[in-house]
Amino acid sequence: MHTHIIPEKLPRFAEKFGYGDFIYLDHHKPGAARMMKGDQFFREIKENCWNPELRIDEYKEFNTQVQVVCTIPVMFSYWAKPTDCLELSQFLNDDIANLVNAYPKNYIGLGTIPMQDAKLAVQELRRIKEIGLKGIQIGSNINDLNLSEEQFYPIWEACQELDLAVMVHPWNMMGMSHMTKYWLPWLVGMPAETSRAICSMIFGGVFEKFPDMRVNFSHSGGSFIGTIGRVEHGFNCRPDLVAIDNPINPREYLGHFWVDCITHDIKALKYVIDHVGSKKVCLGSDYPFPLGDLEIGKFIEESDLGQQTVEDIFLNSTLDWLNIKESDFK
Numbered sequence: 001m002h003t004h005i006i007p008e009k010l011p012r013f014a015e016k017f018g019y020g021d022f023i024y025l026d027h028h029k030p031g032a033a034r035m036m037k038g039d040q041f042f043r044e045i046k047e048n049c050w051n052p053e054l055r056i057d058e059y060k061e062f063n064t065q066v067q068v069v070c071t072i073p074v075m076f077s078y079w080a081k082p083t084d085c086l087e088l089s090q091f092l093n094d095d096i097a098n099l100v101n102a103y104p105k106n107y108i109g110l111g112t113i114p115m116q117d118a119k120l121a122v123q124e125l126r127r128i129k130e131i132g133l134k135g136i137q138i139g140s141n142i143n144d145l146n147l148s149e150e151q152f153y154p155i156w157e158a159c160q161e162l163d164l165a166v167m168v169h170p171w172n173m174m175g176m177s178h179m180t181k182y183w184l185p186w187l188v189g190m191p192a193e194t195s196r197a198i199c200s201m202i203f204g205g206v207f208e209k210f211p212d213m214r215v216n217f218s219h220s221g222g223s224f225i226g227t228i229g230r231v232e233h234g235f236n237c238r239p240d241l242v243a244i245d246n247p248i249n250p251r252e253y254l255g256h257f258w259v260d261c262i263t264h265d266i267k268a269l270k271y272v273i274d275h276v277g278s279k280k281v282c283l284g285s286d287y288p289f290p291l292g293d294l295e296i297g298k299f300i301e302e303s304d305l306g307q308q309t310v311e312d313i314f315l316n317s318t319l320d321w322l323n324i325k326e327s328d329f330k
């Protein structure tokens with residue numbers, strides 16, 4: 001339920017809009033492309049970032065038939081003018097809708113929306129529903145605003161009403177400029193970002209106000225589940241700071257939201273399952289990026305987890321999260 005994809009050809013949005021470091025692809029050699037952020041090199045990607053048949057073949061090696069796809073978080077472009085971000089989002093969403101239509105047994109799509117403008121975001125959510133995507137992927141913060149902010153309520157309301165699932169992905173990592181060495185934004189910042197998103201939504205009462213919204217947090221919830229004892233203790237010892245918008249103990253929300261299984265560590269995964277239950281843990285890979293679990297679920301198959309638990313992770317939890325049926329893929 002957690003893989004990334006990008007269109008092979010991206011318009012030069014920076015030229016079109018006349019500003020900004022919108023991502024474009026420099027196909028400098030066959031089978032690979034440079035992602036460019038303005039004039040800056042961002043990341044080298046391979047053909048499995050955009051070629052649907054190659055992706056299906058690579059997945060087959062690990063007996064996996066279906067990929068839930070979403071864009072690469074650097075494409076969110078929440079910093080852009082809202083109408084420009086809407087246009088970019090529509091381009092990406094249409095590309096994924098075309099993919100899903102062409103390969104309905106192999107792909108499920110999540111869209112992206114201009115989170116910086118709730119009105120336009122809701123407008124695009126309605127279109128996302130019409131073109132057959134099953135949910136959206138959003139960032140862990142929106143231009144440094146937390147997901148507890150009231151300005152996002154119309155978006156949560158629309159996701160509930162339209163039966164669209166939400167995946168929260170870390171991006172725009174806090175402290176990035178202070179952690180330029182050792183890949184720290186990815187190793188330290190990302191897990192912290194995801195915990196930031198979960199804590200914000202819990203303490204802001206978002207799950208109380210929108211109880212039917214189905215949210216899935218990347219990388220097994222980042223550092224949240226591993227620090228739940230500290231988070232709960234903070235809630236109990238300083239309610240004047242923590243419990244100001246929601247009186248419910250944060251531990252109560254374990255089992256309310258979904259997470260993926262991307263831990264790279266079977267003991268850590270067992271700890272996550274103990275806390276949220278196997279019905280809330282989905283098979284995620286972060287394919288095709290190197291920090292992902294590129295031997296899709298192999299560490300789970302080789303573990304001593306029971307058959308029911310494995311079936312929940314490999315199948316049932318994602319079906320529940322997206323509110324879809326297994327029979328649609330047979």
Ligand SMILES: [Zn+2]
Nearest residue numbers: 002004169286
């Ligand atoms: Zn990812």
